[in-house]
Amino acid sequence: MSSAQEKKNSKFGHLPLSTSGPQETALTGNALLRTPYFNKGSAFTEEERDTFKLHGLLPSNVQTLEEQVRRAYAQYQSRQDDLAKNTFMTSMKEQNEVLYYRLILDHLKEMFSIIYTPTEGDAIANYSRLFRKPEGCYLDIEHMDRIEDDIDQFGGKDDVDLIVVSDGEQILGIGDQGVGAILISVAKLAIYTLCAGIHPARTLPVVLDCGTNNEELLNDDLYLGLRQKRARGERYDEFVDKFVQACRKRYPKAYIHFEDFGLNNARRILDKYTPKMACFNDDVQGTGAVTLAAIMAAFKEAKVEWGDARFVMFGSGTAGTGIADQVSDAIAQETGKSKEEAGQQIWCVDKPGLLLKSKKDELTPAQIPYAREDGDWDKKDHSDLRSVIKEVKPHVLIGTSTKPGAFTKEVVQEMAKHVDRPIIFPLSNPTRLHEAKPQDLFDWTDGKALVATGSPFPPVKHNGKEYDISPISNGTGSGLLPDVTDVREISVHIAKNVIQQAVKEDLAQEKDIPTDDAELEEWIREQMWDAKYRPLKLVEHENANAFARGEAGAASHQRMGSFNWTARL
Numbered sequence: 001m002s003s004a005q006e007k008k009n010s011k012f013g014h015l016p017l018s019t020s021g022p023q024e025t026a027l028t029g030n031a032l033l034r035t036p037y038f039n040k041g042s043a044f045t046e047e048e049r050d051t052f053k054l055h056g057l058l059p060s061n062v063q064t065l066e067e068q069v070r071r072a073y074a075q076y077q078s079r080q081d082d083l084a085k086n087t088f089m090t091s092m093k094e095q096n097e098v099l100y101y102r103l104i105l106d107h108l109k110e111m112f113s114i115i116y117t118p119t120e121g122d123a124i125a126n127y128s129r130l131f132r133k134p135e136g137c138y139l140d141i142e143h144m145d146r147i148e149d150d151i152d153q154f155g156g157k158d159d160v161d162l163i164v165v166s167d168g169e170q171i172l173g174i175g176d177q178g179v180g181a182i183l184i185s186v187a188k189l190a191i192y193t194l195c196a197g198i199h200p201a202r203t204l205p206v207v208l209d210c211g212t213n214n215e216e217l218l219n220d221d222l223y224l225g226l227r228q229k230r231a232r233g234e235r236y237d238e239f240v241d242k243f244v245q246a247c248r249k250r251y252p253k254a255y256i257h258f259e260d261f262g263l264n265n266a267r268r269i270l271d272k273y274t275p276k277m278a279c280f281n282d283d284v285q286g287t288g289a290v291t292l293a294a295i296m297a298a299f300k301e302a303k304v305e306w307g308d309a310r311f312v313m314f315g316s317g318t319a320g321t322g323i324a325d326q327v328s329d330a331i332a333q334e335t336g337k338s339k340e341e342a343g344q345q346i347w348c349v350d351k352p353g354l355l356l357k358s359k360k361d362e363l364t365p366a367q368i369p370y371a372r373e374d375g376d377w378d379k380k381d382h383s384d385l386r387s388v389i390k391e392v393k394p395h396v397l398i399g400t401s402t403k404p405g406a407f408t409k410e411v412v413q414e415m416a417k418h419v420d421r422p423i424i425f426p427l428s429n430p431t432r433l434h435e436a437k438p439q440d441l442f443d444w445t446d447g448k449a450l451v452a453t454g455s456p457f458p459p460v461k462h463n464g465k466e467y468d469i470s471p472i473s474n475g476t477g478s479g480l481l482p483d484v485t486d487v488r489e490i491s492v493h494i495a496k497n498v499i500q501q502a503v504k505e506d507l508a509q510e511k512d513i514p515t516d517d518a519e520l521e522e523w524i525r526e527q528m529w530d531a532k533y534r535p536l537k538l539v540e541h542e543n544a545n546a547f548a549r550g551e552a553g554a555a556s557h558q559r560m561g562s563f564n565w566t567a568r569l
């Protein structure tokens with residue numbers, strides 16, 4: 001969209017990410033139908049069928065988006081199992097992006113677990129078997145020197161706002177999935193579009209294929225990634241750095257989201273790049289932020305004060321220490337304690353039991369601040385979770401261990417002996433790896449537990465009543481967290497607060513940001529991409545014919561014809 005177009009369509013004048021107004025394309029006929037960002041299928045109007053030479057390529061009846069959603073939903077429902085539904089949705093996305101997002105937005109609660117955890121985990125584990133069409137950017141460590149060229153196909157320097165990248169080493173709780181990790185980047189970006197209105201054609205999913213240590217994949221003839229052991233050390237760091245520098249050069253405004261890196265790399269990479277650029281690790285920071293929000297909600301219900309609260313983290317890896325850091329920040333902020341003092345309210349447990357200072361050499365840098373003095377535990381058993389719970393008497397127990405069933409009846413009832421409302425969050429994904437099932441937590445505590453989970457669970461029943469369980473993952477929620485159906489308005493609210501804080505700290509890069517609350521909200525809403533058809537405008541281009549035949553340089557890529565791409569033509 002040209003900036004003149006943006007101006008005309010926005011009451012606020014120039015908006016950098018305006019999503020309103022006609023979309024320009026040079027594509028016609030089959031090339032247009034095969035471009036998911038523009039394709040409207042049976043919803044192309046008569047005028048568009050004239051302009052874009054679509055007569056003869058479509059049945060004559062013109063349908064509405066609502067009618068298309070009805071048909072697509074019936075097709076979706078007819079799929080036998082969750083993985084088949086996930087595959088159906090993937091092919092829907094390859095055909096018609098607006099319809100894909102509209103269908104999900106209209107059935108958000110039902111479809112979240114299909115397009116995301118837990119079913120997306122199965123799709124990733126079966127990536128090389130289910131593969132039909134590539135999506136996103138595949139970079140491999142054997143070809144580091146062409147990274148810049150490889151990522152150059154996705155638009156001009158102002159065309160990409162958000163990059164999600166994974167090296168596939170710790171996908172959800174299912175470990176090393178090699179090149180299949182591209183699907184976690186794709187799924188996270190779909191969540192950004194659904195929940196926050198991030199423009200789908202301004203995002204870039206990436207996998208960094210560094211090999212895999214997953215023997216099953218290495219022995220699978222159909223495996224699509226590099227068939228070699230994972231690279232480590234300097235070579236790995238060089239690969240990540242080349243990728244980051246290439247992104248900075250080609251898409252200087254893009255924000256990089258790191259996802260599902262392994263324990264020894266996730267925090268290290270985040271710490272390395274945070275001072276230099278806009279980046280984020282979801283497992284460290286996203287998990288920390290959403291878990292903290294659920295803890296705040298639970299504290300209100302349980303009437304726990306920050307100054308007295310005690311926390312046990314079970315599984316102190318990337319997510320566990322990420323949560324611990326945000327919790328200690330919150331304690332420090334609420335009580336005026338130093339961060340070190342605040343950390344004393346958190347007990348971290350991992351495979352060998354409670355983290356102790358004497359084992360410093362075996363701890364990760366992120367675990368060290370939480371290691372306890374050995375002397376304090378000389379006479380107390382700290383080798384298993386139940387013993388630690390007995391001594392610490394925590395208000396909050398969080399599981400990010402990937403150890404299913406670790407929160408046993410004994411552990412939970414020990415906790416319930418010491419606090420009125422045990423706050424228990426089994427967060428390990430996918431569902432089968434959860435440390436406990438919500439229904440058990442209710443049954444074992446006579447309905448007193450306050451529960452949030454990593455993947456969605458059905459409501460639990462207690463004394464004839466039903467209680468929703470909050471899934472703690474990006475943007476989803478009910479029970480302790482707001483309902484997922486309200487997620488876009490919540491995003492507006494969060495964006496408003498972030499913008500206002502940026503303005504206060506003199507960090508805002510945009511000028512003319514509305515100062516009035518309601519105007520600012522409207523300004524944000526206007527920039528959120530919504531799943532609706534926009535008018536299409538044919539633009540002339542000398543390469544249009546070659547483009548339509550798939551001969552133009554970038555046309556080999558599936559993102560061809562997105563509004564970014566045509567803007568480059």
Ligand SMILES: NC(=O)c1ccc[n+]([C@@H]2O[C@H](COP(=O)([O-])OP(=O)(O)OC[C@H]3O[C@@H](n4cnc5c(N)ncnc54)[C@H](O)[C@@H]3O)[C@@H](O)[C@H]2O)c1
Nearest residue numbers: 172173263287315316317318319350351401403428429454
């Ligand atoms: N719900 C969410 O929002 C969310 C977000 C991020 C991660 N997670 C889940 O958390 C889990 C961990 O992810 P991660 O990225 O932190 O992985 P990670 O590998 O970085 O950390 C896992 C930690 O658990 C420890 N652990 C393994 N087995 C254990 C056992 N038997 N007892 C105690 N500790 C044990 C490991 O030593 C490691 O320190 C995954 O299942 C992931 O899906 C959930």
Ligand SMILES: O=C(O)C[C@H](O)C(=O)O
Nearest residue numbers: 171172173283429473474
């Ligand atoms: O945050 C989530 O929704 C999932 C998480 O990133 C995970 O790795 O399990």
Ligand SMILES: [Mn+2]
Nearest residue numbers: 172259260283
């Ligand atoms: Mn993750």
